[in-house]
Amino acid sequence: MDAQATIVLGKAIGAGLAMIGAAGGGIGIGISVGGAVMAMGRNPDHTATIQTNMILGVAFAEAVAIYALVVSLIILFVLS
Amino acid sequence: MNSFWNGKRRYIALLLFLAGVFVALVVPPVIPFIQLAGENLPSGYDIPFTDIRITNTFVAAVIVWILLLLFTVYIARRRPSDGGEVPPGGFYNMFEALYEGLMGFIGGIAGGAHFRLIFNMFMTIFLIVLLSNWMSLVPGIDTVGFIHPHTKEKFDPETEEYKVITTDGFEIYQGFLGISYVNGQCDWISPADEAAADQAALAEAEAAGLAAQQTQIEDAAYARYQAAHGEHGASEHTDEAGGDHGEDSHGEEAVESAATAMDDEVLAARIAEKQARANRGCYTGVALAPWQDGYSDDKDAKKKPIPLHPDPSSEEAKRVPWVVLPLVRVASTDLNMTLTLAIISVVMTQYIGFKALGIGYLTKFFNFGTLFKSPLGGIDVAVGLLELIGDFAKILSFSFRLLGAMFAGAILLFVMSFLVPILPWPFFILEFFVGAIQALVFALLTAIFMNLATISHHHDDDHDDDH
Numbered sequence: 453m454d455a456q457a458t459i460v461l462g463k464a465i466g467a468g469l470a471m472i473g474a475a476g477g478g479i480g481i482g483i484s485v486g487g488a489v490m491a492m493g494r495n496p497d498h499t500a501t502i503q504t505n506m507i508l509g510v511a512f513a514e515a516v517a518i519y520a521l522v523v524s525l526i527i528l529f530v531l532s
Numbered sequence: 533m534n535s536f537w538n539g540k541r542r543y544i545a546l547l548l549f550l551a552g553v554f555v556a557l558v559v560p561p562v563i564p565f566i567q568l569a570g571e572n573l574p575s576g577y578d579i580p581f582t583d584i585r586i587t588n589t590f591v592a593a594v595i596v597w598i599l600l601l602l603f604t605v606y607i608a609r610r611r612p613s614d615g616g617e618v619p620p621g622g623f624y625n626m627f628e629a630l631y632e633g634l635m636g637f638i639g640g641i642a643g644g645a646h647f648r649l650i651f652n653m654f655m656t657i658f659l660i661v662l663l664s665n666w667m668s669l670v671p672g673i674d675t676v677g678f679i680h681p682h683t684k685e686k687f688d689p690e691t692e693e694y695k696v697i698t699t700d701g702f703e704i705y706q707g708f709l710g711i712s713y714v715n716g717q718c719d720w721i722s723p724a725d726e727a728a729a730d731q732a733a734l735a736e737a738e739a740a741g742l743a744a745q746q747t748q749i750e751d752a753a754y755a756r757y758q759a760a761h762g763e764h765g766a767s768e769h770t771d772e773a774g775g776d777h778g779e780d781s782h783g784e785e786a787v788e789s790a791a792t793a794m795d796d797e798v799l800a801a802r803i804a805e806k807q808a809r810a811n812r813g814c815y816t817g818v819a820l821a822p823w824q825d826g827y828s829d830d831k832d833a834k835k836k837p838i839p840l841h842p843d844p845s846s847e848e849a850k851r852v853p854w855v856v857l858p859l860v861r862v863a864s865t866d867l868n869m870t871l872t873l874a875i876i877s878v879v880m881t882q883y884i885g886f887k888a889l890g891i892g893y894l895t896k897f898f899n900f901g902t903l904f905k906s907p908l909g910g911i912d913v914a915v916g917l918l919e920l921i922g923d924f925a926k927i928l929s930f931s932f933r934l935l936g937a938m939f940a941g942a943i944l945l946f947v948m949s950f951l952v953p954i955l956p957w958p959f960f961i962l963e964f965f966v967g968a969i970q971a972l973v974f975a976l977l978t979a980i981f982m983n984l985a986t987i988s989h990h991h992d993d994d995h996d997d998d999h
Contacts (some may be wrong), residue, residue: 504641508980511973515929518936525939529568 463527472523477517484509549954558952563950564675565682565855566943572865574678574857588677588858589866596663596863634658641976646884649878653880657873658975664863665967668942669960677858702854730802737798797814858920864938864970867931868993874930877978878923885985893985897923904974926981930974937970 490507492499555561578585610624618624635651642650667673687826707875863869885893895901903909941963948959 490928495999500637504637504976507973507976511933511977514937515933518933521940522932522936525568525936529566 454470463531468526470520470527473520473523474517477513477515477520480513480516481510484513552954561953562856562948564858566946568867568939570861570868571857573859574680578613587866587868588861589863589869590859591870592664592667592673593858596660596667599663600659612883621710631655633700642979642986644983644986646888646982646986649884649887650979652956653877654975654979657877657978658971660966661864661873661974662971664869665938665971666964667860668862668865668938668945668967669963673860673862674858674942674946675856677856679854679856682853682855733802735797740798806835838976846899860937862942864934865942867935870931871927871932873934873974874927876976877930877981880921881981881985882980889988892988896985930977934970934974937966942968 484506486500488509491502551644570589572585572587573591607624607627610618612618628702634655638651639647640655819863885896897916897920899912900909902912944959945963946954948956
């Protein structure tokens with residue numbers, strides 16, 4: 453196998469492995485939205501507050517997944 | 533104008549669909565060269581009288597500023613000075629409804645004494661990020677720009693020189709009206725690779741031919757052996773030397789024709805491959821000397837402008853891969869833009885904290901007040917230091933969240949426009965929402981952090997004093 457092919461192979465495997473981190477963010481978003489929807493169903497009067505806090509929590513959970521995404525993007529498009 | 537859009541102009545959607553079909557068939561889409569950092573525009577487009585190069589994301593940022601300025605002027609002119617009502621309908625009313633909705637939203641989160649300041653920051657960041665995110669939906673952005681040879685300088689440690697190496701790209705395609713495209717159906721293959729492939733095919737054909745010849749000779753020999761030893765009873769015919777000779781030459785002929793047939797098979801595949809490329813309008817078999825650029829042995833190659841030569845219509849153009857350098861690239865796909873916004877956001881948060889709490893704001897970070905008063909005072913110190921680190925982490929978090937979401941969205945649009953050029957609309961709708969949500973999250977988190985900074989920690993001290 454020539455060197456270029458090895459580099460491409462390593463990049464592809466590395467980027468794929470880095471994206472495993474997105475699983476945690478997905479689980480977190482699922483749990484927080486699930487909890488928020490249940491809370492909204494129980495007391496619809498507080499929908500606005502719950503929604504705000506939910507968006508905040510989702511943003512934090514999503515940030516972790518996006519770190520993984522950025523790492524994999526850097527592996528794919530910045531490393532040479 | 534309004535009456536034009538008020539009617540049921542649904543055929544416009546059909547026309548757009550047909551335009552998509554036309555474009556997909558005539559000018560097939562290309563996955564652009566994807567690069568995380570913003571690309572420099574070619575020389576001649578840099579800031580006058582300086583060496584500072586302009587990146588294409590900066591162009592997009594400037595466009596966002598101009599749009600925001602025009603927008604502000606428009607809103608200010610439309611706004612009734614006497615506080616009267618504006619007739620319903622129109623862009624102004626839509627914006628007013630959005631503004632009032634967001635004002636109530638932020639009022640619920642940060643409705644304290646510093647509401648005006650926090651809301652101004654919120655709205656500014658929201659509008660800037662929203663406009664730059666939505667720019668990725670505009671056709672022509674990220675795709676129309678300068679076409680240039682895709683070459684890279686690589687430092688060669690042996691000769692200590694920068695070598696120009698050609699990398700991947702597409703062949704250039706001369707369109708009508710003198711406009712050049714990159715031809716998405718023709719991956720560029722370097723002439724050296726092309727020649728090497730030819731050589732390999734020839735060698736393989738030769739080897740296959742020789743092997744076939746070998747087998748043919750062995751087969752013939754075996755057949756003769758069989759004929760000689762298998763038919764002892766009928767050995768009278770083989771006694772004649774002339775007959776033997778004739779048989780031999782016949783066998784050689786067969787061997788030769790078989791070998792050429794094998795030759796043809798491998799070479800024919802190679803020729804068919806080339807023909808297929810040619811049928812797609814690609815250049816094939818361009819056997820020219822490697823392209824030499826003028827600045828190959830320049831140590832300072834990075835500062836050199838991207839060469840716009842060779843002339844796209846010249847013969848030289850066929851020797852290099854071409855890519856498009858977009859004139860405008862979405863600003864939020866550049867780390868510089870998102871990092872700047874994040875720093876502004878965090879620094880303004882500290883400013884609002886100092887404004888609200890005075891110098892006492894620093895006790896949020898350096899909380900030594902309780903260190904010798906209570907047995908758990910050390911924890912307060914650690915928490916304060918964690919808050920300090922957390923504020924720096926906020927910068928990273930803000931910038932990478934927006935960058936990651938928008939850059940991934942841009943790549944999604946590239947790939948989908950390439951795979952389904954006729955109907956990529958669902959993904960544009962998705963990006964529409966992602967852009968809005970990311971802008972809201974960025975601005976909302978800023979507002980929340982600013983509100984947190986204005987809240988004093990003194991009630992904790994009071995609590996301790998009570999005990």
